[in-house]
Amino acid sequence: MKQLDRLPTKADFAHVTDWVFDLDNTLYPHHVNLFSQIDRNMTAYVSALLTLDPVAAKSLQKQYYRDHGTTLQGLMIHHGIDPNDFLEKAHSIDYSVVPADPALGEAIKALPGRKFIFTNGSVRHAEMTAQALGILENFDNIFDIVAADYVPKPAGDTYHKFMKLHRVDTQRATMFEDLPRNLLVPRALGMKTVLLVPRNMEYEFAETWERSSEEDDQIDYVTEDLTGFLQRLIG
Incomplete structure (x- = not known):
């Protein structure tokens, strides 16, 4: 480029x-890949919320992210979730990798x-x-x-x-x-x-x-x- x-x-x-x-x-930097932990937590959240298998949950999660800017926004629009609960669970990660x-x-x-x-x-x-x-x-x-x-x-x-x-x-x-x-x-x-x-x-x-x-x-x-x-x- x-x-x-x-x-x-x-x-x-x-x-x-x-x-x-x-x-x-x-x-x-990208290679730290901290977001992978958040990504897994969000997939687990969607899976539990909608009783979806991990593959379907991840697909829906990514669709909401792409269409709405964040998975959270998509879940709020389509499922009326509590954003504070979502953020707490999504960010329950190990920061020592940074x-x-x-x-x-x-x-x-x-x-x-x-x-x-x-x-x-x-x-x-x-x-x-x-x-x-x-x-x-x-x-x-x-x-x-x-x-x-x-x-x-x-x-x-x-x-x-x-x-x-x-x-x-x-x-x-x-x-x-x-x-x-x-x-x-x-x-x-x-x-x-x-x-x-x-x-x-x-x-x-x-x-x-x-x-x-x-x-x-x-x-x-x-x-x-x-x-x-x-x-x-x-x-």
Whole structure:
């Protein structure tokens, strides 16, 4: 992919005062595969809720994820579940598999301006993950699925809710994400957009529709190394 070879300069981001990071597969690399634990928990939840075998439950779970942005949103729409119960069970995982990343923490800390985590997960999940990485203290706030009234990215209203709450000037902000479709709205709002991809573009754990392509014109930069990317911006 040609964008992967386009390295940023400090000047490209000199105007940025608000740095917005997705959580899963963004603040930690794809190969950590923390989300596989959440994925299994969600499949088990769907299986128990609807008395489906694991294969059928996983298929329905993925359909809801693809169609509604999160499995949770699909379950709320079609089955009226308690979102808090779902989030608690989905995020009952082992965070010790996430390696500490002090270099990433130092890079985020050195960025000029405010730093946010903007996730379709819960605050607790974001805190536990960021704590495992050793970077939690470097963020000003976490905007989660509860703050979004359970309406996930890529819904435009959710981005606008985040921007309004934190008074983010989109012309002076940048968004880091691992899902191309979640960068459509930020790019339209004037934000710089950075897509995180797996090492060597090996999408071992991603659905086909989650992967980047040459047609993703909403993406300004693509990187497989978040720490290295940020280090270039802080000189």
